[in-house]
Amino acid sequence: MSLTDLASVDVAVSPVEKYREFLATKSLRMTRERAIIVEEVFASHEHFDADTLVQRLAQRRDSKRVSRSTVYRSLNLLEEAGLVRKVARQDDRDLYEHDYGYPQHDHLICQRCGKLIEFQRNEIAEMLEQVAREHGFRMESHRLEVSGLCNECCSPPSNRPKKLNLL
Amino acid sequence: MSLTDLASVDVAVSPVEKYREFLATKSLRMTRERAIIVEEVFASHEHFDADTLVQRLAQRRDSKRVSRSTVYRSLNLLEEAGLVRKVARQDDRDLYEHDYGYPQHDHLICQRCGKLIEFQRNEIAEMLEQVAREHGFRMESHRLEVSGLCNECCSPPSNRPKKLNLL
DNA sequence: CTAAGTGCAAATGTTTTGCAGAATC
DNA sequence: GATTCTGCAAAACATTTGCACTTAG
Numbered sequence: 040m041s042l043t044d045l046a047s048v049d050v051a052v053s054p055v056e057k058y059r060e061f062l063a064t065k066s067l068r069m070t071r072e073r074a075i076i077v078e079e080v081f082a083s084h085e086h087f088d089a090d091t092l093v094q095r096l097a098q099r100r101d102s103k104r105v106s107r108s109t110v111y112r113s114l115n116l117l118e119e120a121g122l123v124r125k126v127a128r129q130d131d132r133d134l135y136e137h138d139y140g141y142p143q144h145d146h147l148i149c150q151r152c153g154k155l156i157e158f159q160r161n162e163i164a165e166m167l168e169q170v171a172r173e174h175g176f177r178m179e180s181h182r183l184e185v186s187g188l189c190n191e192c193c194s195p196p197s198n199r200p201k202k203l204n205l206l
Numbered sequence: 207m208s209l210t211d212l213a214s215v216d217v218a219v220s221p222v223e224k225y226r227e228f229l230a231t232k233s234l235r236m237t238r239e240r241a242i243i244v245e246e247v248f249a250s251h252e253h254f255d256a257d258t259l260v261q262r263l264a265q266r267r268d269s270k271r272v273s274r275s276t277v278y279r280s281l282n283l284l285e286e287a288g289l290v291r292k293v294a295r296q297d298d299r300d301l302y303e304h305d306y307g308y309p310q311h312d313h314l315i316c317q318r319c320g321k322l323i324e325f326q327r328n329e330i331a332e333m334l335e336q337v338a339r340e341h342g343f344r345m346e347s348h349r350l351e352v353s354g355l356c357n358e359c360c361s362p363p364s365n366r367p368k369k370l371n372l373l
Numbered sequence: 374c375t376a377a378g379t380g381c382a383a384a385t386g387t388t389t390t391g392c393a394g395a396a397t398c
Numbered sequence: 399g400a401t402t403c404t405g406c407a408a409a410a411c412a413t414t415t416g417c418a419c420t421t422a423g
Contacts, residue, residue, distance in 0.1 A: 066401090068403070069397085070397070105405095106404065107405090108389080108390085109404060109405075112403090131413085132387070132388095133387090147337070147338060156343065158340075163330070166327060166329060170325050170352070171354065174356075175357035176314045176352075176357065177354045178354040179353050179354040181351065181353065182353075183349070183350045184348065185334055185347075186345075186346050186347050187343055188346070190342035194342075234378090235377060235421085235423070238422095239378080256413080274413095275379075275381080275415085276378080299411095299412065299413095300412085
């Protein structure tokens with residue numbers, strides 16, 4: 040009876056639907072802006088931050104532009120709704136990822152190039168459940184960030200000066 | 207040959223000494239301010255943030271006051287030196303803890319009262335080592351935050367309205 | 374002496390917020 | 399039609415930084 044064995048999970052309702060339901064329970068409204076934002080957020084599985092999302096939204100040829108404030112407000116709502124979650128902090132910005140229709144997992148984070156590598160180890164959550172139990176703690180969630188150097192960033196010992204990733 | 211089995215570790219050199227060594231390797235200087243700061247940081251095992259430290263320093267009857275800028279600058283140095291590390295983020299501030307003379311551990315963080323409970327599970331680091339190996343990733347460190355409700359904050363089901371912790 | 378450190382005040386950069394007009398239910 | 403939203407500009411806030419003066423080595 041494992042929770043999830045595959046890379047993606049079949050979802051009963053679409054993110055938009057789930058969002059609508061959540062909003063309803065809070066007597067909040069499904070506006071054009073909110074719809075556009077969920078859609079854009081779930082258009083790609085990449086990790087993203089608020090600013091990236093703003094830019095992606097700006098490139099859409101939708102009817103209207105969505106303001107930065109609304110993006111921030113929506114991210115908070117989406118997080119509350121359980122559709123999205125903060126993965127980590129990078130360069131002082133919060134990084135988000137899908138938390139719906141996607142199995143529980145954690146990340147290896149490359150300190151040099153910033154790449155995020157996902158991995159899954161059910162034993163971790165199990166172990167944490169036990170730790171929590173021992174402390175009379177009701178676990179809601181966990182965040183595990185493993186920092187270090189990814190394959191590409193630590194392999195070239197000093198062959199040729201690695202191509203810079205700056206410009 | 208386990209790394210650490212006890213709640214605290216015997217340390218060869220004092221934090222101040224280790225700091226001095228670190229500074230030396232970087233051609234940096236041990237100033238009065240830096241000395242006061244390490245001392246204050248290691249005067250208590252509590253978790254702390256920059257502001258708390260500034261206040262603690264302000265209460266010392268030392269010769270001179272240490273400026274907020276210097277505290278921030280020093281925290282970064284102490285982190286580089288491996289004396290201190292960021293544990294988590296709370297209310298938009300970075301939380302620090304000792305990373306020297308203290309065994310590897312992780313935290314349960316109460317979402318309501320903010321309490322941090324430390325725990326240790328060597329299996330976690332071992333498991334992560336293996337995951338890293340599988341991905342050709344060179345692990346440097348990890349941060350694991352488990353959020354939820356601590357014993358006190360989740361026990362009173364609704365007996366009496368829990369005393370608020372706000373004022 | 375010279376390079377490095379400090380305090381101050383101002384800057385930074387992300388995220389939040391007050392408000393007036395716009396839109397949903 | 400009332401309540402909730404949005405966009406804008408301004409605010410908030412933790413942290414960083416430029417600069418002139420001090421100080422360690």
